[in-house]
Amino acid sequence: MRRIGFIVFPGFQVMSLAAASVFEFAHIAAGGTVYDMRLLSETGGPIRSSIGMSVETEPFDDTAYDTLVVGGGAEVEPTTPGLVRFVQQAVGRSRRVAATCTGAFILADAGLLDGRRATTHWAHARDLRARFPKVKVDEDRIFIRDGAIWTSAGMTAGVDLALAMVEQDLGAELARSVAKKLVVYHRRAGGQSQFSALLELAPKSDRIQDALAYARSNLHELLSVAQLADAARLSPRQFSRAFRAETGQSPARAVENLRVEAARLMMEQSRHPIDAVAQQTGFGDRERMRRAFLRAFGEPPQTIRRNAYAGRSPGASEPPAAEPALLASAPA
Secondary structure, eight states, X not given: OEEEEEEOOTTBOGGGGGHHHHHHHHHHHTTSOSEEEEEEXXXXXXXXXXXXXXXXXXXXXXXXXXXXXXXXXXXXXXXXXXXXXXXXXXXXXXXXXXXXXXXXXXXXXXXXXXXXXXXXXXXXXXXXXXXXXXXXXXXXXXXXXXXXXXXXXXXXXXXXXXXXXXXXXXXXXXXXXXXXXXXXXXXXXXXXXXXXXXXXXXXXXXXXXXXXXXXXXXXXXXXXXXXXXXXXXSOHHHHHHHHHHXXXXXXXXXXXXXXXXXXXXXXXXXXXXXXXXXXXXXXXXXHHHHHHHHHXXXXXXXXHHHHHHHTSOTTOOOOOOOOHHHHHHOOO
16 A cells, blocks of 8 residues: 655645545555555644635654655745655655645755756746756646656646656556546646647637648648648738737647647557657657657657556557558558
């Protein structure tokens, strides 16, 4: 049984506990034999949240936790010496230490982020970078794992972080089923500026929607601005201006986001060679796709595939290798 401690403090934000639901559903799906969850605080007893409701907590002690998750607050408040001490001691006793949203400031106060990559809510990223120059802050990531230290962006990004932990513990298939039950994405591609390629773009006009639909159906092609503009029934100049105004992205950036989503699904759900995946999703070659994966996910395609296969339950069959004829005609 893996013991997981969720650390809260006066003024914590209730949404930071959303990650607990991920472990709860995983625990149920695994037959109630996986996770033992505790709410912790420096003093124990009732701890009042930023919205006024209180939760009952256990005080810090010498109990060993497999995973510790530090919650965040609506604002960045001074960290108490007792909390800093407890988090510092946890590094040697816990397999993983994590923080959601502004909880990253607590890990930084404890020195756990020195020399490491980390993220936090975009609104506080510059402050984190300014206050802790030894931290390699990446403000455009949903979550970051650097060794045993995990950090996430805003409060809901803690759900993404927890799903990744469940995937590490119990495999991709179970993590995917938990995400489905929670009605959330198993993985949100990219960063805080790109939560899911089509959902985040959310264009208002039919013309830009038509262009995106065309792009998604033709990822194997070059997809120039002229092609997309033609699908939108606009001139290239009008299209580029309207696309950026409605989506906040350039057409090239949006197309790359669509490509990496499609390529990731192929890497996880098929045995297509990497070169074939790169061709079918329009990257052209594996090196260009590798660079795009690193920008979007922080991992190369090989790691994505290895993690997906490692997460399959014992005895489960791998996806069948594609027949050459089907490979050539499979939709992107």
